[in-house]
Amino acid sequence: MRHYFSDAPKTALQASYWVFVIYLLLPLTLMMAMSFKDANFIAFPIGDWTLGWYAKVVQDKQFLEASGYSIFIALMTTIFATIMGVWIALLISAEGIWGRAAIFAFACLPAVVPGLINAISMRIFIRVLDIPTGTGAIILGHTVHAVPFVVIMVLTRLRSMPNNLIDAARDLGADSFIAFIRITIPFLAPALVGGMIFCVLTSIDDFVRTFFLGGYQPTLPMLIFAKVQGGMSPEINAMATLVLIVTAAVGLYAEHFTRRSRT
C-alpha cells in the first residue's frame, strides 16, 4: 500500500514530462507535415502529399539570397562578438581591476534589456550617429546582443583555469602575447566554440533587431515574416522546415561538442 502511494506522484510527474514533450514538439511536427501538403493553402487535413514545395523553395532566388545574407550577417556577428566577448571577459578576470562588478553588470546590460527596447535604442543610436540602416547596422545590433553571452561563457571557463598555467609559460620564456595565444586560447576553446555557435544561431534567428535595423534586403526571418503576412501557403512551411533542420543540426553538434569537451 505504501509502495502504491509513493509511486503515484512519480507517475504523475512522468506524465507531465511526456505531455510537455508533446506540447513542445507537436506544433513543429505539424508545421513540418504541412510542408508536404499538395495544395496552395494551409489547412488540415493534409490530404494529398507532395515534395513540390521543396523543389520550389530550393530554386527560389529570394530564399537563397536571404539565406546567404543571413549566413553572412551571422558570421560577421560571430567574429566581432567573439573578439569583444573574450576581450571583456579577460578585462573582468584580470587582477587588480577596480569596479569589476560594475563592468560585468554593464557588459551584461544588452542581455537583460528586453529585446524590443534593445532594438529601438539601437535604432535611435544609429540615427544619432548617422549610420544608415542595413547590413552594417544589423551586424552591429546582433553583435551587441551576442557579446554578453560570450562574456558569460568565457568567464565561466576562465574561472576554472589554473593560474599557474600562464606562470609556467612565462617561466619558460613566453611573453604574455605568446602565452595568450598558446595557453589561454586553447584552454578557452570549448567556451569559444559554444559561444560562437550561440552567436550564429541567435543571429540567424533574430527578428526584432533586424526588423528595426534592416534595410530593403531581407534576412531569413524577415522573408518568412513577409510571406506569412502576404498570405500563407505551404511554401513557408517548406522554407521554415529547411531552416529548422539546419539550425537544429548546428545546435545538436554544439551540444555534442560542449558535452564531449566537458568530460
Next chain:
Amino acid sequence: MVDSSMTETRASAPRAGPAYAGWIGKVTASGLYSATIGLVANSARAKLVLLLAVPLAWIVLLHVGPIYQMARISFLDNYPPAAEGPIHTLGNYRLFFQEPLYFLPFVRSLIFAAVVTVAALVVTYPVAYYVAKIIKPQNRTRALLLLLIPFWAGELIRTFSVIMLLANRGAVNVLLREIGFIDRPIPLLYNYFSLSFGVIYLLALYMLLPLYSAIEKIPPQLIDAAADLGAGPFQRFRRVILPLSKDGIVSGCSLVYLTSIGVFAAPLLLGGPNSVIFPEIIASLFHGSSDKWPEGAAFSILMLAVSLSTVGLFMRVAGGRSVRLM
C-alpha cells in the same frame, strides 16, 4: 624578485626567447612584432591600457550609449530637433499618463507578462523536477535534449508553428470537428489565448533550465529525511523541495518576465485587435517618419524602468543575495 628582473631584461633588450613553429613563429620573429606587440606584451602598463581601453570603450559606447541616447531623445519635443536648438520637455512622459490608449496597453502588458511567467512556472516545475530527480542519471541528458530540440528553431518559426495548431483549420479545430465535438471552429487564434500560448511556447526553456539546475542540487538525503520524519509527499514538496529550489524559481521567473515583456514577433503573428500589448504600440511610433520618436523613446524608457525595477524588486524580496540572473 626573479620574475621582476626577468621582465626588465625582456622589456629592454630585443627578445632572444624560444622560436615557435608555424604562423606564431613567423609573427614573433618579425621586427614589427618585437617593436610593437612584444613591447606591449612585456610592459605591464601598456598591457593594462590595451586590456582596458577597447572593452571599456565598447561597453560605454555600445552597451550604455544607445540607452543614453534613447533617454536623451525622450526629453526632446521633436526629433530631429528644430534648427534653433532642441527644446526639452517632459511632455512625452506626461502624454503617457494622460492617454489611456497608451497607458492601458502598458498595464495589460505587465499583467500579461506576469500571467505568462506564473503559467510557465506551473507548467515546467513538475517537468524540471522529473528530469532532475526521478529519471536515472544516465538518461538525464537524453531527456533534457528532447526538451531542447524545439529551441533550436528560431523565434519566428516557433511562433509560426503555433498557427498550425490553433488556426480555424488548424489541427485542434479540425480534430474537434472530426469527433463531432463542435460544428464551427472555436476562435483560438488572434486573441490573448493564442498570444499567451505562443509566448509560453517560446519561453518555457528559460524557466525550465534554471529550475532544473536548482532542483538537481537539492541533496536527496534531505528529502529522504523529511520522509522518515513522517512528511507526506505534499509536505515534502512544500517544506523541503520548494524552499530549496527558490533560486531557480527566482531566476527563471525574472528571465521569463523580462523576455515576455519585450516579445515582438508573437503579438504581430498571434495577437489580434483585442489583444494589443505595449510592444506593438511602441513599435508603431517608430514606423515611417521620425516625428513620433521622442514619444516612443519615452515609452521605451518607462517600460525598461518598470520591467527592470519589477524584476530587481522581485529578486531582492524573493531571492536575497544568492541569485543571479544568469
